[in-house]
Amino acid sequence: MIVNIDREPKYSLYYIGGIILEILKKQDHISIDELYQKTKYLIDENLYIDFIYYSLDWLYMLSLIEIEKDKVKLC
DSSP: SSSSSSSSSSSSHHHHHHHHHHHHHSSSEEHHHHHHHHHHHHHOTOOOHHHHHHHHHHHHHHTTTETTTEEEEEO
């Protein structure tokens, strides 16, 4: 899932995670719904919410983000 040779690179957790971090650098905190909409706009309108959840899980495990209620923020 992190790197998948059968899928386009824009759907990798590395790329989506990087986009999420760039969005969070511009805003202190953001709701998951708004983050999903902004990420879809920057990557692809066909991006599934599952990719956002996987990327958020990965960034959380790396201690790069915190999730409180429905808000995401940088650590």
